[in-house]
Amino acid sequence: QKEVEQNSGPLSVPEGAIASLNCTYSDRGSQSFFWYRQYSGKSPELIMSIYSNGDKEDGRFTAQLNKASQYVSLLIRDSQPSDSATYLCAVIAGGTSYGKLTFGQGTILTVHP
Amino acid sequence: GAVVSQHPSRVICKSGTSVKIECRSLDFQATTMFWYRQFPKQSLMLMATSNEGSKATYEQGVEKDKFLINHASLTLSTLTVTSAHPEDSSFYICSAGDRGGQHFGDGTRLSIL
Numbered sequence: 001q002k003e004v005e006q007n008s009g010p011l012s013v014p015e016g017a018i019a020s021l022n023c024t025y026s027d028r029g030s031q032s033f034f035w036y037r038q039y040s041g042k043s044p045e046l047i048m049s050i051y052s053n054g055d056k057e058d059g060r061f062t063a064q065l066n067k068a069s070q071y072v073s074l075l076i077r078d079s080q081p082s083d084s085a086t087y088l089c090a091v092i093a094g095g096t097s098y099g100k101l102t103f104g105q106g107t108i109l110t111v112h113p
Numbered sequence: 114g115a116v117v118s119q120h121p122s123r124v125i126c127k128s129g130t131s132v133k134i135e136c137r138s139l140d141f142q143a144t145t146m147f148w149y150r151q152f153p154k155q156s157l158m159l160m161a162t163s164n165e166g167s168k169a170t171y172e173q174g175v176e177k178d179k180f181l182i183n184h185a186s187l188t189l190s191t192l193t194v195t196s197a198h199p200e201d202s203s204f205y206i207c208s209a210g211d212r213g214g215q216h217f218g219d220g221t222r223l224s225i226l
Contacts, residue, residue, distance in 0.1 A: 034214050043119075043206045043220040044157070049213060088156065090215075100147065101208070101215055103156045 003027060006089050006104035015113050019076040023089030023104055026070070032092040033065055034101070035074045037085045044088055048074065079111040116140055117209050119218025126197065127226055133193045134221045136163075136207030142187035143209035148180075151204045151220075163190040163207075197225045 007022040021035070032051055036044035048063040050056045050072065056063045062075040072091075076083055089104040116139040124132050136146055144165045149157040161182055162170040169182035181193040190209075194201055206220040 032214075036217075041222075043204075043217040046214050046216060099210075100159060100162060101157075102159075105156045 003102050004089055004091050004104040006087075006107045008107070010108035010110060012110045012112060013079050015079060015081060015111055017079050017111075019079045019083065019109055019111070021074040021076075021087050021089070021107050021109070023072045023074075024070055025072070025089075025091045025102075027091070027093050028067075028070060030070075030091045030093050032099070033063070033072045034090040034092075035061075035063060035072075036088040036090060037083075038088055038106070039085045047087075076109075079109075081111045081113055084110050117207065117216045117218040119207050119221060121221060122219060123222045123224075125224045125226065128198050129196055130225075131193055131195045132197055132223060133191055134205055134207070134223075136190045136192070136209070136218050138188045138209045141209070141211050143190075143211075144187060146184060146190040146207055146209045147215070148182065148190075148192050149206045149208065151206060157206065160192075163192075165190075194223065197223070199225045201225055 004025050013019045035048045037047050038044045050063040050065045060077045064073045086106040086108050088106045090101040092099040118137045120135045146163040148160045150160050151157045159172050160175045163182045163184040165184045171177045184190040202225045204220050207218045208215040
């Protein structure tokens with residue numbers, strides 16, 4: 001079993017719809033969770049970080065964390081074509097944001113007009 | 114937000130050449146930086162953890178004598194790919210963390226002819 005798994009893509013949604021990206025992790029001791037966006041040929045860009053159970057909202061993005069289920073998700077509301085990218089879920093075991101990231105394999109999102 | 118600068122952005126060189134890549138944290142100090150490698154259509158794979166003032170920690174399967182890491186100050190880490198060969202061609206990315214999470218440099222695309 002991979003340490004961090006993301007729902008297999010690619011995911012295609014129409015412009016204006018909600019895109020839902022999911023991620024599960026195997027290390028129950030993990031404390032820090034991140035979503036990165038990576039455009040083709042570019043390095044990852046941090047979108048959201050979440051450390052506590054529940055929802056965290058930032059603009060059109062909402063991260064959801066359920067530690068009991070070892071599940072973290074990212075919702076993108078009012079999806080735009082510019083949101084088309086690969087989304088990477090990343091996890092750090094331990095209690096800081098400074099540690100070693102373990103990435104999922106990524107989910108390719110395409111938002112079509 | 115936190116900025117990580119990586120240099121150069123692209124290198125094309127002949128087989129057998131050694132290539133140095135620099136990673137700088139511009140507005141914060143980083144006792145730890147990370148070096149990743151990403152092959153086409155794959156996720157990021159951690160190569161090593163760079164520790165200021167001490168030896169780097171390499172992931173399993175990464176040759177420490179081939180990928181030399183130096184972290185001489187709180188804002189600079191360097192990765193030197195020694196005697197590079199075509200199979201070392203990849204996208205190399207560094208990151209450094211603050212309270213908000215890990216922030217990535219823009220990456221270096223290395224092409225060995």
